[in-house]
Structures are given as C-alpha cells and as structure tokens.
Amino acid sequence: MERRGESPGYKAAVAKRPVEFGYAVGASRPLALKASAQKCNFCRENFSAGVEMYGDLGDTISPGLHETSHYLAPAAAWNLPSGWTFRVSPGFGLNDNSHRLLIVGAYPGNLLGLVRR
Numbered sequence: 001m002e003r004r005g006e007s008p009g010y011k012a013a014v015a016k017r018p019v020e021f022g023y024a025v026g027a028s029r030p031l032a033l034k035a036s037a038q039k040c041n042f043c044r045e046n047f048s049a050g051v052e053m054y055g056d057l058g059d060t061i062s063p064g065l066h067e068t069s070h071y072l073a074p075a076a077a078w079n080l081p082s083g084w085t086f087r088v089s090p091g092f093g094l095n096d097n098s099h100r101l102l103i104v105g106a107y108p109g110n111l112l113g114l115v116r117r
Contacts, residue, residue: 021056022055024054025054026052029049030045031049041081049077053073055071055098068097069099071093072091073104084107088105
C-alpha cells in the first residue's frame with residue numbers, strides 16, 4: 001500500500017537521486033589557557049579563534065572535485081560560563097563554483113532557558 005503523496009513516479013525520482021559527499025576540517029584554541037579566579041563573561045579564556053575548511057566531494061554519479069565548491073573560514077567562538085557558546089565563521093569561496101561569502105553562525109541551547117534566568 002502506498003503512503004499519501006508517494007506515487008510510483010515520486011518513488012522512481014527519489015531512487016535516482018545521487019548521494020552527495022562533503023568534507024569539513026577545522027582547528028581552534030582559546031585566547032588564554034589559564035582561567036581567571038573570578039566568574040566573568042569577557043575573560044580571554046572564554047573566547048577562541050581558529051580556522052575551518054569545508055566543501056563538496058561530488059556525488060555517487062560524478063565523484064571528485066570537478067565543479068564542486070570549497071571554502072576557507074576564520075572562526076571565532078564565545079563560551080559563556082552558563083554553558084552557552086556563540087559561534088561565527090565567515091567562509092570565503094575558493095573557486096568559481098563557490099559563493100563569494102558564506103556566514104555560518106551557531107548558538108546551541110534553549111532560548112527559553114536564557115529568557116527565564
């Protein structure tokens with residue numbers, strides 16, 4: 001029995017889609033290795049800087065680096081004592097298949113928990 005929205009044409013189209021592959025590598029370190037005695041949000045040990053590189057490796061139909069995009073990005077993070085981490089990474093395209101600039105940001109955590117504090 002077919003599920004709603006799954007026609008035989010849909011199943012055939014999904015089955016023919018290639019699987020895409022990619023890579024990502026990065027390294028970072030805190031701006032200070034020694035922690036301060038007092039709790040603070042703007043101490044150097046709460047900030048880290050690094051570099052990332054990511055991109056495409058092709059797909060199951062045409063594997064390899066031909067016509068794929070690649071990015072190099074400086075990365076910065078702010079680790080709060082509450083456990084939150086805010087991260088930003090502007091990625092710069094390395095070839096003609098890449099966008100000129102990608103801004104990647106992250107703030108993992110529960111937004112409602114931040115409001116309630």
